[in-house]
Amino acid sequence: MNDRKLSLGYINSVLYDLEKAFWDERGRGARFRVTTVGREYFLDKCLPKIQSQDLDAIIKAVEDVLTEEGIVLGQSHLVEDRLLHIRVEGCLHQDVERKLAAKDVEPFTCIPANLVALAIEQVLRRPVELAEIKLEDGACNLLLVLFEPRDADV
């Protein structure tokens, strides 16, 4: 059953419909309800590959998983103080964002961004916020904000 192949067109059309329905229901607030999408995949595939507490190494570990699994063709990042810029090329789900943008819906969720955020939060206890998803030249440019580590109790 797990080996059955699914068409990417089918997956993305269903994802698009789901995201659009969620946007129609919740508007701009939808983005806050999908910040943990990808968590199971993160725990299963990414977390075991993270061997370091170094921010760059954590992000790189997630990037490696995404490229090795063929989810993205390439991913790179740049940390600038508290800003984290990520460029995702050839993401399997880019058509979803493109279709949303065509309907004048600002893309509000991104699995690679979520995986990176989940990794940083889990390993460093640093909250992360996805601020922007920009579609440019066949790639997605993501802007995330990194915050100081939170207290253990919160």
Add this chain to the structure above:
Amino acid sequence: MERNELIQAVDFVIHERRSIRQYTDEPVSEEDLRMILEAARQAPSGENAQPWRFIIVKDPETRKLLGAIGAGGSGRRFTAEFVTKQMHERFKGLEDEEKRKAVFEKLTSGNVSAFLADAPVDIVVCGKKKVWDLPYDTSAAIENMLLMATALGLGTCWVIAPCIDIRDEERIKRLLDVPEDYKVISVISVGHPTRPHRPRPRLSLHELVHAEKWGTPYYKEEEA
């Protein structure tokens, strides 16, 4: 009470309600708290499902954690708005540079939602998931609470920052042992206001109301 007095009282309470974020140390009496919760209990709900549940939080340590979660949520959300310049666009009408800077700092710090730590009572509103109309039902109950509190001379604030992001909602659920089949909807702070507050501006009925179909104002500009 005469009908006219009743109308005036309801109208007064609706117009007097403010979002209060600063409270005195005076506790909220049990009588007042019960009146507020009774008002919530009387709210309408789809199929009379009454999916609302309330957690009364008075413990200072728990309130402190709610304040921290709220501040964290607001801080992240507003900082994202700030770094993408959406906040600058939102406040472009505020010309005083110093004031604008102060607003930006207050919002991005998250302090705008930290006051949950200082309210004498926080009411955490939860909703049962296995009903049809959860967000609408619980919102009706919350508005009833705000209006009753206003009538009692208390101040309230309907705060969504601690639970709008699913990550923060999960923290609150862990903190307060909220079961999986319930959702945390909002936190309502309740207390005695430190000072009177002016009303915030409202859109006119001319802008809000359409006649028969979308597009034709029901009220002329001068009537609204």
